[in-house]
Amino acid sequence: MQRPAVLGLLLACAASLCSSTQVTKNGSPLGWDETVGQMSELSTQDGTVTPNPWHFPDRMSLYRLMIGATDQYMGSMGTNATDSPLWGLALQLAWLYNSGRLADPTASTTCGQATDKSCISPQSWWSCENYYTSVLPFLSAVQQGFLGSDVQVQMKVPEGVTDYCTTYTDCTTRFPDAMKGWDDFFKGLKAAAESTQPDNEKKDTILGQYWAAQMASLAATTGCNAKQSHYPSEEVSFANSWLSGADYLAAAHFQTNMERAEKFVVPLPARVLKKDDSAPYIEDLSAEENHTVYIFSWMKRINTMLFGTLLRLWKSAMCSVSTREKGRELLEQLLLNPSFATASFMSIIKDMSSSC
Incomplete structure (x- = not known):
């Protein structure tokens, strides 16, 4: 993801009516x-x-x-x-x-x-x-x-x-x-x-x-x-990547209580995606929504390119109560922090899986 483009989107949304879903x-x-x-x-x-x-x-x-x-x-x-x-x-x-x-x-x-x-x-x-x-x-x-x-x-x-x-x-x-x-x-x-x-x-x-x-x-x-x-293909793609994301939450035994779930739900896109919507450059969605759509797509795309290796590594790394706790923290960083490098996600998973 290009950081200058994301920064520009943040500034544009600040001056417009971009907002996340209530x-x-x-x-x-x-x-x-x-x-x-x-x-x-x-x-x-x-x-x-x-x-x-x-x-x-x-x-x-x-x-x-x-x-x-x-x-x-x-x-x-x-x-x-x-x-x-x-x-x-x-x-x-x-x-x-x-x-x-x-x-x-x-x-x-x-x-x-x-x-x-x-x-x-x-x-x-x-x-x-x-x-x-x-x-x-x-x-x-x-x-x-x-x-x-x-x-x-x-x-x-x-x-x-x-x-x-x-x-x-x-x-x-x-x-x-x-x-x-x-x-x-x-x-x-x-x-x-x-x-x-x-x-x-x-x-x-x-x-x-x-x-x-x-x-x-x-x-x-x-x-x-x-x-x-x-639905438009953009919405179908998002829906399928959103479903795939559940595999990572499930393996980490993610606690979807009110406080934590709200953090993850609010940045989801506030409307059905339309033809030609391309995250992270969807102008009428907030930077947070753009990031969420982009990251879910990235996770599914990388896992497909690696023939399922990303998800297999993730599941193998979630081998104990303590590693699942670390996994939940890692998912929060990946999904909620636009400055978190996706390359770090890959390397951390490899380190975690090797310790199981």
């Missing part, structure tokens, strides 16, 4: 004030709870309910009420909402547009991908007894849409690995609460299970791929 309001994820805090507040039909995951407040409510139900098991995460890794998923949804990525990319409906902002489009690749990291963990949490006993849940689905699972049994049949991952995570929370391990080891174990579940969910999103045809 993902919080009054210390909570955007839209939190429209969510429900109790299962009894969700809609029901014939004794079955029927959330509507295609309505933004309902989908965000799934996260609020999961966070509230699991907080008592998150003591090893830290002393703050916002240290659960599930906060990262809530902030990610807030970013998708405010950046317009939940809207209908075909423009054949007004879903997600200013006149129908709370609508989440089943045609959106981003909303499809997010379905697997919102609905699936929620159904698992219900099944594991975190949200009451003998609770039956069936997700609402828009008329004519058939490619989304709606119940625990349905999702388990279609996506057994993803549902097993979330079941293991929620069972692991209870096991950790009874464990005599030191808190740092408990934390590492929980985060390992959390990321294993999330990666299994992302692996299940191949059914969403056809929806990428609705």
